[in-house]
Amino acid sequence: MKTLLTSALIGIMIALPAKADILTYSFTAKIDTLIEQSGTINPISVSSGVVSGETISLGNSVKGSFTYDTTTRLSSWQPEQPSGAVYVIYSDLRAANAVNFSFDQNNLRFNSNGSWSLPKIWLTNSNYDSLAYWDSAYQDSKITHLRLHFVGNGDIFPGNALPATIPLDKLLFSSFTYEVSDYSGATPWSLYAHGKFSSIELTSTTPVPEPGMYLMLLAGLAGMGLVARCRQMHR
Known part of the structure; x- marks a missing residue:
């Protein structure tokens, strides 16, 4: 028996x-823009900057991964809708969205486990559809913002619902943004690092039963x- x-x-x-999936993507990126700002002084382009004693330079490479939970529910806050486009934000405490990355040339790293806010997925429907993945963390008087941005030509994200997958073969470009603001001193300081993805691929799919x-x-x-x-x- x-x-x-x-x-x-x-x-x-x-x-x-299983109607929905949790998708895991791995990526690499290379830093092509660094902008530094101190206090109210206008931001300037730099070739390198120092964060927590670690140097970030133009040409540095980044590697990491992120999970994309297609069951993520709509956020309770939604932005005002501009003319000719539709903005929708998804953010859910129970969703399995997470991101982590590290620099190859230093010891800087980011992990959603240390986040002070929920990861957000910002979906835009316009002439150039896009999906942006946002996360933030706070540690040692520093606020870190991370954004992964995927842009396509035309209607690659039809409707306002989260797509079942990110259509990598239909993207015009994708980018990586890492910004650190330090408020520990008398004068606030921030460093903005931007780069293009060198590679991105779907590495695993975990079914989620209804x-x-x-x-x-x-x-x-x-x-x-x-x-x-x-x-x-x-x-």
Whole structure:
């Protein structure tokens, strides 16, 4: 009887369809722009900057990964809608969105586990559809902002719903932005680093069963338990 129940349980789990996925992408990027600002002085382009004792220079390379949860729900806050475009923001405490990266030439790194805000997915429908992935972190009086930006020509993200995947073959360009603002001293200071992706690829897909499927699973287990009990009573 135990073997029969176990086999039936496995059969039910295999049969559960998955409507949505959690996608993991890996990427590399190269820094091509550095802008530094101190206090109210106008920002200036620089060839290198220092963050937490680590130097970031033009040409530095970045590698990392991010997860994109297609079940992420709409954010409670939505931006004003401009003429000729539609902006939609997705952000969800229960979603499995996360990003991490590190520089190859120094010890700087970013991980969503240290974030003080939820990752946000900003979807834009216009002449050039785009998807932007935002995250922020706060540590040692420094605020770090990260943005991954994917832009396509035409309607590559139809409608306002999150796409089932990021259509890498239809992108016009994609970019990486890392900004650090330091408020530990008497004068605020910030460094803005921007780069283009050198590579990006889908590395894994994790199915997410629909909530209704869990109810079906529980109902199936309850039914099997009832049948087993009835058999014991008739012995």
